[in-house]
Amino acid sequence: MERRVTFGGWVCPALLLLPQMAVTLVFFFWPAAQAIEQSLLRGDAFGLTTHFAGFQNFSLLFNDPDYLASFGVTAVFSFSVAVLALAPGLLLAVMADRVVRGAAVYKTVLLMPYAIAPAIAGVLWMFLFNPSIGVMAASLRWLGIDWNYLLNAPQALLLVILAAAWKQVSYNFLFFLAGLQAIPASLIEASAIDGATPRRRFWTIVFPLLAPISFFLLVVNIVYAFFDTFGVIHNVTQGGPEQATEILVYKVWYDGIVGLDLGGSAAQSVVLMTIVIVLTAVQFRFIERRVHYA
Amino acid sequence: MMVSAPRSAVVPHAVLIAGIVLVLFPLFVAFVAACDTLPDILSAPMSLVPGPHFFHNLAEALLAGTAKTSGQPVWSMMLNSLVMALAIAAGKIAISVPSAYAVVFFRFPLRRPCFWAIFVTLMLPVEVRILPTYKITADLHLINTYAGLTLPLIASATATLLFRQFFLTIPDELVEAAKIDGAGPWRFLVDTVIPLSKTNIAALFVILFIYGWNQYLWPLLVTDTPSMTTIVIGMRQMIGNGDTQTEWQLIMATALLAILPPVAVVVLMQRWFVKGLVETEK
Numbered sequence: 001m002e003r004r005v006t007f008g009g010w011v012c013p014a015l016l017l018l019p020q021m022a023v024t025l026v027f028f029f030w031p032a033a034q035a036i037e038q039s040l041l042r043g044d045a046f047g048l049t050t051h052f053a054g055f056q057n058f059s060l061l062f063n064d065p066d067y068l069a070s071f072g073v074t075a076v077f078s079f080s081v082a083v084l085a086l087a088p089g090l091l092l093a094v095m096a097d098r099v100v101r102g103a104a105v106y107k108t109v110l111l112m113p114y115a116i117a118p119a120i121a122g123v124l125w126m127f128l129f130n131p132s133i134g135v136m137a138a139s140l141r142w143l144g145i146d147w148n149y150l151l152n153a154p155q156a157l158l159l160v161i162l163a164a165a166w167k168q169v170s171y172n173f174l175f176f177l178a179g180l181q182a183i184p185a186s187l188i189e190a191s192a193i194d195g196a197t198p199r200r201r202f203w204t205i206v207f208p209l210l211a212p213i214s215f216f217l218l219v220v221n222i223v224y225a226f227f228d229t230f231g232v233i234h235n236v237t238q239g240g241p242e243q244a245t246e247i248l249v250y251k252v253w254y255d256g257i258v259g260l261d262l263g264g265s266a267a268q269s270v271v272l273m274t275i276v277i278v279l280t281a282v283q284f285r286f287i288e289r290r291v292h293y294a
Numbered sequence: 295m296m297v298s299a300p301r302s303a304v305v306p307h308a309v310l311i312a313g314i315v316l317v318l319f320p321l322f323v324a325f326v327a328a329c330d331t332l333p334d335i336l337s338a339p340m341s342l343v344p345g346p347h348f349f350h351n352l353a354e355a356l357l358a359g360t361a362k363t364s365g366q367p368v369w370s371m372m373l374n375s376l377v378m379a380l381a382i383a384a385g386k387i388a389i390s391v392p393s394a395y396a397v398v399f400f401r402f403p404l405r406r407p408c409f410w411a412i413f414v415t416l417m418l419p420v421e422v423r424i425l426p427t428y429k430i431t432a433d434l435h436l437i438n439t440y441a442g443l444t445l446p447l448i449a450s451a452t453a454t455l456l457f458r459q460f461f462l463t464i465p466d467e468l469v470e471a472a473k474i475d476g477a478g479p480w481r482f483l484v485d486t487v488i489p490l491s492k493t494n495i496a497a498l499f500v501i502l503f504i505y506g507w508n509q510y511l512w513p514l515l516v517t518d519t520p521s522m523t524t525i526v527i528g529m530r531q532m533i534g535n536g537d538t539q540t541e542w543q544l545i546m547a548t549a550l551l552a553i554l555p556p557v558a559v560v561v562l563m564q565r566w567f568v569k570g571l572v573e574t575e576k
Contacts, residue, residue: 003462005469006401007479013396017408020393020454026434027449028415031426038426092313095306106310108561113317114571115556117508117526120549123533124320127327127546135323138339166316171571178572227421231510235530249421253511256425265425272422280416 032273038266057267066243067251067268074247077161078225084165085221086214089172094202096173097180107177114170118163119231125163126236149237153244156237160245163236164229171224172217179213180206219283223276248272321553327546328352335542347543355547360532366520368548371528375507376555378524381444382506383499386453391491394457395483399469409458415451420512428515438522443513447506453498456573460494461487497570500563504556525552 042053061067096106113121128136131148140147149155183206191201230249233239239246239254246254252272256265322342327335328351329344359367396402397409420427427446436442464487472482488495513524523531529552532545560567 003398003466003469005466005473006399007469007482009400009479010402012479013400013402013405016392016396019389020412021408023389023445023449024412024415026430027427027446028418028423029411031423031430032418034426034429035423088313088316091309095309095313098306099303099310101303102307102310106314108564109314109317110310111560111564111567112557115504115508115560116553117510117556119508119510119526120529120552121320123529123545123549124324127542128320128323133335133340133542135339135342166320169313170317174568174571178568227419230421231526234510234514235533249511252422253424257428257515262425269422269425273418276418276422 035266035269035273038262039270041266042263053263057263058271061264061267061271066246069243070246070248070251073157073243073245074226077157077164077229077245077247078222080161081164081168081225081229082218082221084161085168086172086217089169089217090176090210090214092169092173093176093180094206096177110173111170113167114174116167117231118167118229119235121167122160122163122232122235125159125166129159151241153241156241156245160229160232160236164225164232168221168224172221175213175217176210179210183209216283219279223279226272226275226279248275321550324546324549327542328550330543332539332541332543348547351543351547352551355544355551359528360541360544366523366528368525368528368551370521371523371525372551372555374522375524375526375552377440378443378509378513379503379506379555381440382447382509383502385444385448386450386502387495387498389448390451390453390457391488391495392483394454394461395487398458398461399479399482399487412451412454415449416455419450420446424511424515431516436516438517438519442516443522443524444506446516447509447512453502456494456498457491459573460491464490493566493569494573496563497566497573499570500559500566501570503559504567507556 039057040052040054042051042056092110096103096110099106116124126134128134129140129147129149131137131150137147146152147155149159187205188201191205196204226247227249229247230253233245233247233250234253237245239250248268249272252265252268255261255268259265325348326342326344327340329346329348330340331345331347334340334345355368357367357369359371393408393412397405397412431437431442431446434442436445468486469482472486477485508526509524510526513527514530517523517527525548529545529548532548533540
């Protein structure tokens with residue numbers, strides 16, 4: 001889409017663009033270029049010299065069992081977070097769409113976790129499930145479950161998944177609710193007159209109409225689980241026990257900042273960039289399609 | 295609808311109340327812990343009845359902090375978070391309104407490349423380029439400064455895209471009328487475009503404020519003096535590594551203080567918040 005009527009000259013737009021271009025060049029293109037350059041270099045053991053290493057960093061990376069394990073952890077983590085954030089979001093939105101009384105109160109409370117930092121959501125859940133003092137940990141022990149996420153890998157992964165998903169339900173709830181409210185009432189009424197039960201109305205009319213927004217939310221949730229959950233991991237498990245919760249973005253940080261493996265961390269950055277670009281491309285293709293058919 | 299409403303309303307209310315309990319329970323337990331003394335919390339399982347020490351703990355966290363934060367009081371962390379959140383929100387809006395205006399209302403050489411250069415930043419959050427961004431920030435001597443804390447997070451195109459979308463809906467007639475009246479591009483921006491964008495600016499500001507307040511990885515890297523600690527990072531330092539006694543009652547009081555401003559923004563400015571969230575993602 002383009003405008004017909006515009007202003008002339010180039011000095012004025014250049015000045016208007018200058019601040020954003022400057023910030024983008026310095027803090028975006030320069031570091032991104034350096035990440036790619038670093039990923040192709042290798043330093044010696046003392047970090048004094050570097051030499052061009054081609055794709056050596058990448059081949060080391062993909063032959064590193066820890067990195068491949070981190071890929072696996074990230075896949076399980078992201079998928080679980082997405083499902084556990086989407087399903088309750090949809091359920092709550094469908095229910096909120098049906099009630100009249102108290103609807104505003106429900107909506108307000110259900111939106112609150114969106115405002116809470118993932119790092120803080122992690123701390124709240126860690127406090128509930130702390131093996132020695134947590135209220136929920138005590139309940140689990142009372143039920144006969146041997147709960148100690150500090151030692152038990154699946155329990156640790158479960159805890160960070162729950163904390164990360166808890167925060168994200170709000171977002172999905174809001175988008176599903178907006179999607180539901182955009183469905184014309186006449187469609188639902190027509191099928192009701194034809195004798196369709198509420199369950200059938202949901203699965204044959206409402207759910208298909210929500211499919212595009214569900215797909216969009218799936219991508220957004222996966223991106224969230226990939227990148228915005230660093231604070232949850234860093235606060236709750238520090239990637240442990242034994243790297244059971246070490247997702248890719250945590251490993252980039254750990255290997256680069258703590259381990260000082262610059263080439264390896266840069267190669268990981270490049271891999272992550274590729275993943276985001278693919279996810280974003282998928283998302284934009286989909287949005288374009290939706291615009292076409294809408 | 296009216297016939298089926300009384301019968302079918304029970305299930306939705308039950309599900310929604312269950313949802314609310316799930317949302318509020320972790321917050322409630324944090325509140326209870328902030329009302330207790332440390333021995334109360336450590337005598338597991340702690341009681342779920344709030345104790346009488348809430349204001350005492352709140353005051354201690356706000357004014358004194360904990361030993362692990364080198365005695366940095368939480369009020370100064372909140373101030374840092376506030377400066378960061380406001381700078382990110384105001385900064386992004388201040389650079390994106392002019393740049394979106396330039397790409398929409400002008401025809402000039404390199405317009406498309408400029409737009410794509412901005413657009414591509416959408417794809418790479420700061421998390422994937424942390425190490426080189428850190429290095430550049432260090433080379434520019436911006437470690438432990440507000441500029442270093444905020445500028446790399448301002449370099450993203452979400453706001454520019456939102457304003458571009460909105461500016462494209464401004465009728466051509468308005469531009470023509472402004473030209474006939476002899477208004478140049480600056481006048482048109484200040485007198486017409488910005489006033490028309492008020493609701494979009496407000497909505498975006500709310501979203502960006504929450505985004506800025508809740509930042510974690512970047513402040514963790516780029517600040518290491520106590521006086522620059524933000525509240526979200528300060529909480530991490532309070533927890534420490536379990537070497538000394540963890541002061542949970544102060545940590546939970548701090549958690550509530552860290553949650554309060556962004557939650558208040560969501561609750562009080564819900565209309566802008568919802569608008570901002572739904573529109574930035576389109």
